[in-house]
Amino acid sequence: MTTTTAAVTGVHEQHRPVPGIPLGRVVRVELRKMFNTRSGFWLMASLVIVGVLATVGTILFAPDDQLTHNTFAAAIGFPMTIVLPIIAILSITGEWSQRTGLTTFTLVPHRGRVLLAKTVSSVLVGVGAMLVALVVGVVGNVVGTAITGTDLVWDLSAAQFGTIVIGSLLCLLTGTMLGMLLRSSPAALVTYFVMTLVLPTLFGILATNQPDFVDVQPWVDAELARSFLFEGPPQGEQWAQVAVTAVLWLVLPALVGLRAVLRSEVK
Amino acid sequence: MITVENLSKRYGSTVAVDHIDFTAEAGRVTGFLGPNGAGKSTTMRMMVGLTKPTTGTATIAGRRFADLPNPGLDVGVMLDASAQHAGRTGREILTIAAWTTGVPGRRVEEMLDLVSLSPTEADRRVGSYSLGMRQRLGLATALIGNPRVLVLDEPANGLDPAGIRWMRDLLRDFADGGGTVLLSSHLLREVEVIADDIVMIGRGRIVCQGSKADLLRGVGSVARATDTRALRAALHAAGMDTTVSDDGSVATDGEPERIGQVAFAAGVVLTELRHTEGGLEDMFLELTADHQREGKNRERKAA
Numbered sequence: 287m288t289t290t291t292a293a294v295t296g297v298h299e300q301h302r303p304v305p306g307i308p309l310g311r312v313v314r315v316e317l318r319k320m321f322n323t324r325s326g327f328w329l330m331a332s333l334v335i336v337g338v339l340a341t342v343g344t345i346l347f348a349p350d351d352q353l354t355h356n357t358f359a360a361a362i363g364f365p366m367t368i369v370l371p372i373i374a375i376l377s378i379t380g381e382w383s384q385r386t387g388l389t390t391f392t393l394v395p396h397r398g399r400v401l402l403a404k405t406v407s408s409v410l411v412g413v414g415a416m417l418v419a420l421v422v423g424v425v426g427n428v429v430g431t432a433i434t435g436t437d438l439v440w441d442l443s444a445a446q447f448g449t450i451v452i453g454s455l456l457c458l459l460t461g462t463m464l465g466m467l468l469r470s471s472p473a474a475l476v477t478y479f480v481m482t483l484v485l486p487t488l489f490g491i492l493a494t495n496q497p498d499f500v501d502v503q504p505w506v507d508a509e510l511a512r513s514f515l516f517e518g519p520p521q522g523e524q525w526a527q528v529a530v531t532a533v534l535w536l537v538l539p540a541l542v543g544l545r546a547v548l549r550s551e552v553k
Numbered sequence: 554m555i556t557v558e559n560l561s562k563r564y565g566s567t568v569a570v571d572h573i574d575f576t577a578e579a580g581r582v583t584g585f586l587g588p589n590g591a592g593k594s595t596t597m598r599m600m601v602g603l604t605k606p607t608t609g610t611a612t613i614a615g616r617r618f619a620d621l622p623n624p625g626l627d628v629g630v631m632l633d634a635s636a637q638h639a640g641r642t643g644r645e646i647l648t649i650a651a652w653t654t655g656v657p658g659r660r661v662e663e664m665l666d667l668v669s670l671s672p673t674e675a676d677r678r679v680g681s682y683s684l685g686m687r688q689r690l691g692l693a694t695a696l697i698g699n700p701r702v703l704v705l706d707e708p709a710n711g712l713d714p715a716g717i718r719w720m721r722d723l724l725r726d727f728a729d730g731g732g733t734v735l736l737s738s739h740l741l742r743e744v745e746v747i748a749d750d751i752v753m754i755g756r757g758r759i760v761c762q763g764s765k766a767d768l769l770r771g772v773g774s775v776a777r778a779t780d781t782r783a784l785r786a787a788l789h790a791a792g793m794d795t796t797v798s799d800d801g802s803v804a805t806d807g808e809p810e811r812i813g814q815v816a817f818a819a820g821v822v823l824t825e826l827r828h829t830e831g832g833l834e835d836m837f838l839e840l841t842a843d844h845q846r847e848g849k850n851r852e853r854k855a856a
């Protein structure tokens with residue numbers, strides 16, 4: 287090689303004294319990635335569509351005396367516990383299923399940071415969706431009672447809304463956890479529905495056949511413990527049960543998943 | 554400059570990459586050549602931290618990839634142009650890369666221009682892109698941070714001859730500006746067209762490395778003389794084996810200088826004397842032809 291090459295090397299090969307990539311930027315990028323695919327866009331749109339459909343359904347089918355804000359909130363909130371985890375799952379598994387991780391993890395080589403950004407952006411979407419649901423519920427309540435001519439009932443307290451948000455976020459984070467643990471969209475989706483639909487049924491059967499299990503159930507059945515959050519603020523011991531089941535079904539598997547992501551090969 | 558030292562990767566009992574060392578110099582295009590399954594992609598994944606090496610290190614101008622604060626500004630990487638979300642538009646993919654590296658948004662348009670993707674094409678979802686368009690988009694993504702080093706896995710794959718010419722010119726300019734380019738290929742012809750230096754890998758081991766000119770020249774020489782029989786006799790007397798072709802040219806494994814001396818001493822008139830061609834090709838074909846054959850790698854380093 288010639289001296290010119292060496293000279294050029296000297297100039298260009300010094301690393302630029304650049305700052306690292308701030309977490310806020312990665313969060314912004316991950317948020318954008320949730321919206322800018324066709325499937326992602328419709329998933330986000332479905333949050334609003336489902337909310338409106340649930341409101342219309344409540345007006346049409348709920349008995350007139352139950353047209354209260356609480357009813358609307360429950361009707362809108364339930365579909366959220368299905369859509370939000372799907373959003374959280376796909377945000378993570380897409381990097382493997384769609385193989386975009388090849389780019390993502392070379393632009394940000396610290397995978398823990400990317401996962402943190404994904405978790406934060408999923409939670410932001412979740413909180414945003416709950417606020418949308420609150421507004422749709424208010425509109426539904428006002429419009430619905432106006433149509434039926436019944437009294438307006440505002441029976442959803444701030445505390446209750448707060449625990450519903452916590453419950454929904456626990457569902458969402460369960461999606462995040464499954465995404466990390468399984469890194470495959472179909473596997474994570476199926477597991478989520480097994481965890482939320484099949485497992486509670488099994489626990490229920492166990493409780494009917496084994497009377498001893500009834501006392502234990504709220505400490506191990508995450509779905510049951512979460513229902514305390516959705517059905518009004520939990521009381522005393524119920525908070526502990528929420529925490530214990532969350533550690534068991536969310537925190538511990540998430541740690542295993544985190545380890546798996548950090549060690550896995552991206553290809 | 555990219556430096557690879559003692560790098561290896563073992564998957565259970567499979568050794569995908571077996572203690573390799575090489576450098577890709579700044580100002581040059583280095584072709585990483587090897588048949589399918591030789592370990593090229595595995596090596597490149599280890600360079601950028603997607604795969605953990607079993608032994609060894611890879612550094613970019615002295616730093617590990619994971620230690621680069623904002624790698625997109627130092628190294629452009631394209632490992633698989635098809636690894637993109639099919640439902641995202643080309644422009645969105647570039648925008649995400651621009652946001653992540655923190656470069657201004659106008660870089661997106663500049664890159665689209667550079668790789669000749671039209672605005673309409675850029676707004677289409679990559680699911681509908683041809684392989685060539687994906688390669689162009691991948692290259693645009695790699696270049697968006699204006700890096701000094703490029704790591705490209707099979708970038709010419711799927712390109713038509715005009716596309717290959719375009720890529721060669723682009724990479725040539727990049728290297729002439731002092732950049733380092735490492736590109737892999739399983740096609741000798743492709744590497745021959747684009748690269749200055751060649752690192753050839755087979756079954757996880759480096760088979761040979763050096764400048765393309767040196768490697769293509771091969772070992773030994775071909776000579777022609779007015780008196781073929783006299784030339785052969787002189788070479789045999791000097792202890793060299795010879796092979797005569799139908800056209801009367803004599804092939805030996807001695808270097809041209811040596812043949813010239815022997816002919817001169819014997820008073821034989823040479824009409825032609827040159828290096829054997831296709832040494833690299835033979836070696837590459839040998840590698841490709843029989844994957845089972847072990848221990849036949851000719852270790853050779855050209856200066």
Ligand SMILES: Nc1ncnc2c1ncn2[C@@H]1O[C@H](COP(=O)(O)OP(=O)(O)OP(=O)(O)O)[C@@H](O)[C@H]1O
Binds near residue numbers: 590591592594595
């Ligand atoms: N996860 C894995 N488990 C087991 N073996 C693997 C794994 N990944 C790669 N290999 C093996 O490692 C070897 C090298 O593969 P690699 O993809 O690096 O080859 P390559 O040179 O890029 O080939 P190609 O030209 O086909 O792209 C192959 O024999 C492959 O089967």
Ligand SMILES: [Mg+2]
Binds near residue numbers: 593594595706
């Ligand atoms: Mg490969």
